[in-house]
Amino acid sequence: MSSVSISSSDPATIATEMVRGLPYCLPAVKVVPEIKVAVRADYEDHKKSKRVALISGGGSGHEPAHAGYIGEGMLTGAVAGNVFASPSTSAVLQGILTVTGDAGCLVIVKNYTGDRLNFGLAVQQAKFQFGKNVDMVIVGDDAALKRSAMGRRGVAGTVLVHKIAGAAAARGHSLSDVKRVAEAVTDNMATMAVSFSPVLIPGTAMSDEFKKRLEGHMMELGMGIHGEPGAKKVDRAACPCAAGSKGDHVDVTKIAETLLQAVFNDDNDFGYLSHRQRGQKAALLINSLGASIPMELSLLAGVAVKIVEQKYHLKVTRTITGPLMTSLNMPGASLTVLLLDDERESLLDAPTTAGLPPVVKVDTSQAVEMAPHEEYAKEETVVWDKDDAKTKLPGLLVKAACSSIVSAEPEITRMDTICGDGDCGTGLKRAAESVLRHLEKEDIPLHTPDTKTGVSAPLFATVGRYINEGAEGSSGALYNILFTATAAALKRLEDEKSPPQGIRAIGMAVKEGIDKLCEIGGAQPGMRTMIDALTPACDALAQAAGKGPKAALEAAAKAAQEGAEATKTMDAVKGRASYIPAEQMKGTADPGAYAVSVWFKALADAYTD
Structure with missing residues (x-):
């Protein structure tokens, strides 16, 4: 079972103290720790630049999201709540008022009830009480749940919205156009996650129910990012490693196949990417939920790219890999597929000063593996006669x-x-x-x-x-x-x-x-x-x-x-x-x-x- 091992003297203030430390971890960021707001250090100059501001946020525990994506070409500011809890309306409002200039502000909200309520109310207050040009986009990319009136949860794909909408804003697009771009990203992506252990909010006691969640070498598929149970549990034995592996290892190919099967589920109740075209370009986001290490993500990336291309007939042209939208230190990962057009691909490639891992340009038609150096030859010609x-x-x-x-x-x-x-x-x-x-x-x-x-x-x-x-x-x-x-x-x-x-x-x-x-x-x-x-x-x-x-x-x-x-x-x-x-x-x-x-x-x- 996983939980945070380093905390503030009072776990109840861990999010506040985390925000207080951000200027020492992130370049060119200023913070208001008491309300857990972080903004670009040059926010005043940005307001005068006639470019749209972008605000996002949500509960803490998803780092580097959301403050880690503050910078030119991504977010202008971010508002944090306590761990896995939406920030207050007043905090969101202060964040909006701080960064919004004449060009307006787009508020990017993950589709969770608390976030929709608090960010939504703050947007309304900014518009009608303070006369600000503000709009909001709701991000839902979770492929685990059926279509419903509630919509999909916002999970790791939110980072792609930050990147692409942020690039559009940096290029001087209008507020309505930045929103159009953001909504197009949401409509063209799907995410599926796997977890091998739940996590505890700091200061929370481990209940008997918590201990039972993943007993018996089970793994959860289709979780959100707040420690809630997944859409279903699967025995790890369903994804065994070959080659005589022992312990808790699961086969990366089977994991990737399972996640991508959900991402590309074309059943009527799902079908979030059923509008894809054969040969269409796609971006693949490989995300650690907190404890999955770069080695594991590299394994997953290598396998997932091949499956997306060979089984689902898309052309993967961009990848982003790393701990992008975490759930404290949860051992697990998620895969996000974004269908690309020329506009989204161009915006994805745009430079940013934010702490996003590199957007890698991929061309699987070109050889990336080489033979050993030709001078590295056998020491001597083999002489072997089995009957000798x-x-x-x-x-x-x-x-x-x-x-x-x-x-x-x-x-x-x-x-x-x-x-x-x-x-x-x-x-x-x-x-x-x-x-x-x-x-x-x-x-x-x-x-x-x-x-x-x-x-x-x-x-x-x-x-x-x-x-x-x-x-x-x-x-x-x-x-x-x-x-x-x-x-x-x-x-x-x-x-x-x-x-x-x-x-x-x-x-x-x-x-x-x-x-x-x-x-x-x-x-x-x-x-x-x-x-x-x-x-x-x-x-x-x-x-x-x-x-x-x-x-x-x-x-x-x-x-x-x-x-x-x-x-x-x-x-x-x-x-x-x-x-x-x-x-x-x-x-x-x-x-x-x-x-x-x-x-x-x-x-x-x-x-x-």
Whole structure:
């Protein structure tokens, strides 16, 4: 369950204190904190410019809306209420009177009862008591509810009205024309949202009913922006991730499809975009409801653009992505589709000094993805004959080692949640899966002709690279250093008059690889790292090499296991574990050292003479 964690000393004044802090967060804004009004710092000059002013607002908790959109080319002022509550009529009126010049003022109101009443009454008072040239537009873009006399709720699409109407005003359009533009935006857009947890208004106790809202891994579809329940609840299991994902992850493609199905619902009771034309241009707004992070929004944007174009046959030419109209820190997102004509597209592109994320020009007919640099080639031509006895055993060992890491991922992850940041298991799993994919594609040089040591140096270098590409992060780099240095050592051994053979050559080369790893990474035995398993394993491998490969690998596996076990009582000196309190880690092995023991055991078990 989500709620605000930072508040003013009195939660009842959080909106007032938030407005008081706006001039330190937004450029060129002045505020009247007591009535929660914010305006352009140059509002007096704007009134003299003969350009229409734009006022919007509503309850707090939707930041950056609405004050975040104050600036040239968007809003002239904004009026905030308490969290999820409409501002008072008097506050709205003062905002209107402050910014309205001879060109007039358009008041942009989201379609909620409180907003319509308070903003509507303020407009009437401004017109008839103060003689101001003021008009109002009601924004409704929610696609979750059937058509009714109440109309649609105003949600994230309101930001598009701010942008396009604001651009029209900046160009000197008349009040009636700015209103026409704003209404056209409302009539040509639809929004659908998904939430994975409700939010609490600061200072509100968590009731039993609140706790039950999303029990059982449910998600809500079609909520407003005030924490109210959605139009329906759906089990998250309806949108499962593929590829063996665990936890609370839902598949972005299924989420995007679900949201856009509602946006483009052509049933008579809905049909908010049923007038669209095949091939028509469209803008896509990808909005975080508060807690959804840029990574998630990027995933959603990439999928949603393709669905809009391929399934609904529109041409997406503009996108805006970010936390645009939030609901405190609600985990969730919304998608808004706006049908464009040349006028709306031009106004959307117009510059603004307000805090709107960039309007991105999109052309899916142009390639945006590139191949890797052409000089980044394979280290050596692959030589692989599956029937060749010289390739069968190395392939078997590589597969066994990688498969063991995939199987051990849950335990490695458990350890790393105690001793680190929890990503060691998944990172190593991705690395192992990367190697296995390349093994299946037959592009790992398991054996090179005329090797004098009987060992393929390019095998180690290539596996190290694929580990690094799969895992990235520290683990990928460490293994890449280890195996790249091992490959270099094997190549050097080739130049000796009587080079060592097989397992003896591997032992000598891996020792040099560990030395290079210690040199670059800075770790030494006893510092609670993978070195504490690698070093004794390598020593045991060298000592038992005369007994044959099987015996040498078994000795190495035993030494690696003992080394990993010893890390349970060590204090961390290197890596993220060094930031963790020592008492928290006592009794848990270093996950990197444990992983080394896992793949060494797999090598020993898989080896056959």
